[in-house]
Amino acid sequence: MKRLRNARKPLGDIPPWKLYPLFFAVVYFSHLTLLRLPYFWDEAGYYIPAAWDFYRTGSLIPQTTLTNAHPPLPSILLAAWWHLSGFVPSGTRTLVCMVSAAALLGVFKLARSLCTRSVAAVTAILTAIYPIWFAQSTLAHADIFAAAFTLWAFAFYLEPEPASSTRNQISVAFLFSLAALSKETAIVTPVALALWETFLLIRSSRAIPRREHTRWIIALLIPILPLAAWYAYHYHATGFIFGNPQFLRYNATANLGLHRIALSLWHRLLHLTVHMNLYVAVICAAAALFIPATPESPKGLQKPALQAIAVIFIANWIAFSILGGALLTRYLLPVYPLIILLCVTTWHRHLRRWWLLAALTAAAFLSGIWIYPPYPFAPEDNLAYRDMVVLHVEAVHIIEHRYPKAIVLTAWPATSELARPELGYTRTPIKTVAIDNFSFGEIEKAAADPGSYDTALIFSTKIDPRGINLARANRASDAKYFDYHQDLDPTEVAALLHGNIVWQAHRNAEWAAILRFPRIVNASLTPLSLPLR
Structure with missing residues (x-):
């Protein structure tokens, strides 16, 4: 009978650790075609080299790439996993799938504790297939690690009437500490919640609630301590607190102009409500609010949960409109599941056939994984990154086999792809000459020193739709503030540098090309003096 009762146990009552294999299997097999891709963009630029240095030397401070003071937990986890899987991209991406599955399980736990099992299941599914989350589920960026710990911490924070409040506070302090040690900007969420608890403390007049708010404030501020300890160690080891000066300037001090902040707030609001077809879920939720809920309608999120979600939304919206030189959407990764949860609970409360809106949103999200939106976006926001990686693999393979002694003019990240065999593009290092991008100004600079290279690898560094482009009017401000x-195009570069296109290819809006430059060498005969015999 006990075995029969367990078989009939509701899905939401099953311990999370028993559900984890299901979540991991779904994430892993849905990303199966991506697991062997070489490392991409910021993976290649920082996270993999930093973890690779720790794996080989045990140093928490990167040796083969510039240190930017990112906390070391992702490097430690990656290096530990490589001892089991080997240092191969498929092993790395399997670990990231495991982390993504854990984060989705945290989303399910959070939604299940606040709503019904059906709402929790739909929220987890929609989060998993949201294009930004789907793409980040195999990319070894620190953000997916921080998101997993943040979502689990928030699930414990919002757990209604816990059996042990002290146990939950310890769990929240520990998990938010791990989040901060994964990505320093993850500290924004616990600090924002601590400020919210301080506001509730000031408003409260009863002794017991005031004591509970005080304990929560302490728990939420504890993650500052390990992060501060890491920065103290980094300063001791390098002489810099927040990384090299260029990194600090690009991501913080250069972003404090009021005009830039106002533009960033607008961009970030679009990222949180519209980007990658999220507008479908948001518009459906807004429309559902016009349908009155009846007394028989399911209960939605309670006021404390809504307030906490609003605090996190506003804090991340403002913080990441100031911090970060590039407005990358992965910085907002923990916020997207909360927005999706708000939408799903709204549908569920106001509509009997709410699942139709869930199906419509799922279709929009799935299409966004492959279909490019009509405005510029980062390749890592959907499978555009796969198009870019496949093109670069083919281009580097051609250079390696046809021109192994070439000196290649190119831009980052191809400079790293050619020079660092551990990234998975080439077996032997290839010499490079670096420029910032392939704009007219940078190509003019390259044309001034034609003897420093004999080959060029050029590619799309920005996705800029040629047809309908909803952001065309913003080009001046985007050029000034957002690089x-x-x-x-390859033909224009070949004309300016006087080279020949020997290979080019396109995948959707991504493209790449290889140019060769015939050089004329002046030779002269020098009489050879022979000794007399």
Whole structure:
């Protein structure tokens, strides 16, 4: 009978650790075609080299790439996993799938504790297939690690009437500490919640609630301590607190102009409500609010949960409109499941056939994984990153086999792809000459020193739709504040550098090309003096 009762146990009552294999299997097999891709963009630029240095030397401070003071937990976890899987991209991406599955399980736990099992299941599914989350589920960026710990901490924070409040506070302090040691900006969420608890403390007049708010404030501020300890160690080891000066300037001090902040707030609001077809879920939720809920309608999120979600939304919206030189959407990764949860609970409360809106949103999210939106976006926001990696693999393979002694003019990240065999693009290092991008100004600089290279690998560094482009009017401000530029096409680069296109290919809006430059060498005969015999 006990075995029969366990078989009939509701899904939401099953311990999370028993559900984890299901979540991991779904994430792993849905990303099966991506697991062997070489490392991409910021993976290649920082996270993999930093973890690779720790794996080989045990140093928490990167040796083969510039340190930018990111906390070391992702490097430690990656290096530990490589001892089991080997240092191969498929092993790395399997670990990231495991982390993503754990994060989705945290989303399910959070939604299940606040709503019904059906709402929790739909929220987890929609989060998993949301294009940004789907793409990040195999990319070894620190953000997916921080998101997993943050979502689990928030699930414990909002757990209604816990059996042990002290146990939950310890769990929240520990998990938010791990989040902060994964990505320093993850500290924004616990600090925002601590400020919210302080506000509730000031408003409360009863002794017991005031004591509970005080304990929560302490628990939420504890994660500052390990993060501060890491920065103290980094300063001791390098002489810099927040990384090298260029990194600090690009991501913080250069972003404090009021005009830039106002533009960033607008961009971030679009990221949190519209980007990658999220507008479908948001519009459906807004429309559902016009349908009155009846007394028989399911209960939605309670006021404390709504307030906490609003605090996290506003804090991350403002913080990441100031911090970060590039407005990358992965910085907002923990917030997207909360927005989806708000939408799903709204549908569920106001509509009997709410699952139709869930199906419509799922279709929009799935299409967004492959279909490019009509405005510029980062390749890592959907499978555009796969298009870019596949093109670069083919281009580097051609250079390696046809021109192994070439000196290649190119831009980052191809400079790293050619020079670092451990990234998975080449077996032997290839010499490079670096430029910032393939805009007219940078190509002019390269044309001034034609003897320093004999080959060029050029590619799309920005996705800029050629047809309908909803962001065309923003080009001036985007160029001034967000590094927008227009890459010249291969024909234009070949004309300016006097080279020949020997290979080019396209995948959707991504493209790449290889150029060779015939050089004329002046030779002269020098009489050879022979000794007399």
